[in-house]
Amino acid sequence: MSDVVVSVEGIGKRYRIGGPRAKYFSLRDSVAAAFGSTARRLASVFKGRLPTASHEDFWALKDASFDVRRGEVLGIIGRNGAGKSTLLKILSRVTEPTEGRAVLRGRVGSLLEVGTGFHPELTGRENIYLSGAILGMKKTEIDLKFDAIAAFAGVEKFLDTPCKRYSSGMYVRLGFAVAAHLDPEILIIDEVLAVGDAAFQKKCLGKMSEVSHSGRTVLFVSHNMAAVEKLCSRALLLSHGRISKSGPVPDVVSAYLSDIPSGADHSGGVLANSEDGSLELTHVHILANDKSVTPVVQCGQDLSLELGFRARKTLHDLSVAVGINNLHDVRIAALRSDIAGFPLGLEVGNRRVVCRLPALPLVAGAYTLDIKVIAKGEALLWAPRIAQLAVENGDFYGTGRLPDPSWGGTLHLHQEWEASGE
Amino acid sequence: MKRTRPLETVISPGRGGLLGSIIESWRYRELLYFLAWRDVKVRYKQTVMGAAWAIIQPLATMVIFTLIFSRMMKLSTEGIPYPVFAFAGLLPWTLFQSALGQSSSSLLRQTSLLSKVYFPRLLVPLSSVVSALLDFGLALLVLAGLMVWYGVKPSWGLTTLPLFVLLALASALAVGVWFAALSVKYRDFRYVVPFALRLWLFLSPVAYPSEKLISQIPPNCRWIYDLNPMTGVLDGFRWGLFSASSSPMPGSVLMSALVVAVTLACGLLYFRRVERTMVDLL
Numbered sequence: 001m002s003d004v005v006v007s008v009e010g011i012g013k014r015y016r017i018g019g020p021r022a023k024y025f026s027l028r029d030s031v032a033a034a035f036g037s038t039a040r041r042l043a044s045v046f047k048g049r050l051p052t053a054s055h056e057d058f059w060a061l062k063d064a065s066f067d068v069r070r071g072e073v074l075g076i077i078g079r080n081g082a083g084k085s086t087l088l089k090i091l092s093r094v095t096e097p098t099e100g101r102a103v104l105r106g107r108v109g110s111l112l113e114v115g116t117g118f119h120p121e122l123t124g125r126e127n128i129y130l131s132g133a134i135l136g137m138k139k140t141e142i143d144l145k146f147d148a149i150a151a152f153a154g155v156e157k158f159l160d161t162p163c164k165r166y167s168s169g170m171y172v173r174l175g176f177a178v179a180a181h182l183d184p185e186i187l188i189i190d191e192v193l194a195v196g197d198a199a200f201q202k203k204c205l206g207k208m209s210e211v212s213h214s215g216r217t218v219l220f221v222s223h224n225m226a227a228v229e230k231l232c233s234r235a236l237l238l239s240h241g242r243i244s245k246s247g248p249v250p251d252v253v254s255a256y257l258s259d260i261p262s263g264a265d266h267s268g269g270v271l272a273n274s275e276d277g278s279l280e281l282t283h284v285h286i287l288a289n290d291k292s293v294t295p296v297v298q299c300g301q302d303l304s305l306e307l308g309f310r311a312r313k314t315l316h317d318l319s320v321a322v323g324i325n326n327l328h329d330v331r332i333a334a335l336r337s338d339i340a341g342f343p344l345g346l347e348v349g350n351r352r353v354v355c356r357l358p359a360l361p362l363v364a365g366a367y368t369l370d371i372k373v374i375a376k377g378e379a380l381l382w383a384p385r386i387a388q389l390a391v392e393n394g395d396f397y398g399t400g401r402l403p404d405p406s407w408g409g410t411l412h413l414h415q416e417w418e419a420s421g422e
Numbered sequence: 423m424k425r426t427r428p429l430e431t432v433i434s435p436g437r438g439g440l441l442g443s444i445i446e447s448w449r450y451r452e453l454l455y456f457l458a459w460r461d462v463k464v465r466y467k468q469t470v471m472g473a474a475w476a477i478i479q480p481l482a483t484m485v486i487f488t489l490i491f492s493r494m495m496k497l498s499t500e501g502i503p504y505p506v507f508a509f510a511g512l513l514p515w516t517l518f519q520s521a522l523g524q525s526s527s528s529l530l531r532q533t534s535l536l537s538k539v540y541f542p543r544l545l546v547p548l549s550s551v552v553s554a555l556l557d558f559g560l561a562l563l564v565l566a567g568l569m570v571w572y573g574v575k576p577s578w579g580l581t582t583l584p585l586f587v588l589l590a591l592a593s594a595l596a597v598g599v600w601f602a603a604l605s606v607k608y609r610d611f612r613y614v615v616p617f618a619l620r621l622w623l624f625l626s627p628v629a630y631p632s633e634k635l636i637s638q639i640p641p642n643c644r645w646i647y648d649l650n651p652m653t654g655v656l657d658g659f660r661w662g663l664f665s666a667s668s669s670p671m672p673g674s675v676l677m678s679a680l681v682v683a684v685t686l687a688c689g690l691l692y693f694r695r696v697e698r699t700m701v702d703l704l
Binding site: 011015089090091092093094095096097098099100101102103104105106107108110112113116117119121122126129130133134135136138139 | 429430431432433434435436452453456460463464467468535536537538539540541698699701702
């Protein structure tokens with residue numbers, strides 16, 4: 001089995017997280033508490049212990065086992081907080097696992113951000129050397145690849161300009177260019193394609209498939225399902241710190257999609273809450289015309305989003321925002337109550353906020369919803385990717401004909417046509 | 423394309439001892455050079471005076487010391503003009519101070535880098551120590567100028583100077599590694615270091631000759647004074663420069679070296695322990 005280049009057995013990572021944060025209501029209380037805790041901390045230091053708040057254990061990753069063969073491109077997907085970053089950090093040796101064992105055979109290059117080690121005060125030329133050395137290249141190697149790196153990034157004219165004067169696009173391009181020329185046998189990449197303009201993203205994807213075709217192994221973490229489907233030969237789905245599915249990409253991607261429920265309801269539970277505890281999001285329902293909860297809606301249909309809240313105090317001057325994203329993580333629409341002209345407020349208790357959307361113009365597909373509540377201009381509650389909206393093809397134009405999905409697009413627009421002479 | 427021999431990385435909790443981490447640091451020695459080079463490059467960016475700051479600081483301190491200790495307090499320095507005497511002490515001291523100060527805070531300053539890429543973490547405090555050498559080199563030129571100006575002849579002892587410079591660097595690294603690792607868990611050490619350095623300056627024979635302080639302490643307590651590695655460094659450095667009548671006690675220098683070796687060894691062990699999961703705490 002010398003063909004297995006990455007072998008992971010039972011890797012787990014435990015974090016200690018502080019207990020429920022105490023809330024201080026007056027300066028006097030907080031000052032007194034601060035002094036009290038300082039004394040306690042000092043005492044525990046002298047007793048030879050690290051001052052630990054009442055903590056609980058949290059396994060960011062547990063029992064992760066998998067093998068990757070030479071030349072394979074493994075996609076790692078999962079919702080935020082599912083343990084993807086933790087896994088990458090362990091495999092790239094940024095931090096140690098709490099348990100388990102992993103063996104990587106070959107030179108490892110990890111790319112957890114674009115422009116690793118760049119210093120804004122240094123010039124492009126200097127940063128190529130610095131970042132290259134930090135990522136594990138020898139100086140002679142960088143000398144050899146220098147021109148190729150500068151050309152790939154397209155910054156030849158600005159090599160002697162400090163990087164702080166670069167546009168963000170140039171910065172990202174140079175960062176990726178250095179990493180792309182690392183030539184590792186095992187490449188670990190996190191989400192880097194989320195940056196840069198479309199043309200550059202295409203270039204990066206090209207470079208990555210080139211890397212994989214030359215027999216090297218790639219571990220690729222992404223939210224971008226299109227990129228995962230295009231690049232990867234196999235995928236892993238992480239949820240709640242465990243590998244919930246692994247196998248061919250289409251199977252795992254569809255498992256990821258069905259992992260997000262249409263609407264979201266945790267039977268009386270709380271989906272998200274505000275930092276100060278004053279507001280909880282309890283459910284998200286998608287309602288059809290007849291106000292019944294529906295798992296799937298058709299495009300062109302009137303529908304309502306019902307958001308359930310539990311308010312611990314009366315909140316005035318609220319604005320509720322809903323972001324609708326497609327599966328490539330592109331925001332398709334952004335709804336916001338105050339801007340649309342609907343001032344909202346919530347009394348104490350269980351409350352519902354309903355947003356009516358007439359004639360849904362989204363094309364068939366699965367969408368994720370981000371929900372945000374803004375009070376007095378500040379974000380009070382933020383729940384990204386909290387619910388899914390499943391849309392199937394429907395008679396948007398009321399003509400009895402269905403739109404042609406192969407024609408693509410993201411939105412349907414009402415349209416009027418005419419043909420006339422001169 | 424040249425095929426490198428198959429490299430195997432094993433990841434598991436608590437893996438790799440101190441020796442392994444030192445060997446690995448050696449393999450990354452080119453990166454050490456690049457990190458030190460970056461520190462040097464960035465240090466005087468967007469300053470008008472640039473590297474002149476490396477000279478101004480010890481020079482200004484020397485002038486103040488001369489006013490206070492030589493003019494006001496009539497401190498005798500065994501025939502060596504006080505400005506030269508003080509500057510010769512301030513040189514290794516400034517080297518030690520900046521190497522220690524920089525290496526102590528190095529991990530906290532590099533948080534974003536440490537959380538994104540792996541390399542032997544020891545390189546971070548180590549590169550801070552190395553980069554302090556540049557300022558020292560510049561100030562050394564000024565010292566040479568001062569010695570010519572005051573007509574102080576150097577002696578054959580000059581050849582031993584690198585040894586004492588090395589000892590100063592090792593002292594800074596030994597303490598710096600401790601502080602760097604401790605400050606990951608206890609941010610208090612950010613405040614401890616500048617404060618400790620200020621006290622340390624007065625307890626070390628920078629502004630005064632060693633004998634002046636030794637004569638104030640009972641002979642059987644002399645070893646406490648020698649525990650401070652900077653005593654050996656400063657006495658040795660001046661002895662190398664001037665071959666002053668009182669040669670440093672070989673015992674005092676040996677004691678310094680021993681203290682440094684023990685502190686460094688323990689510091690490296692502690693650093694290695696913190697290194698494994700420091701990113702989770704940064």
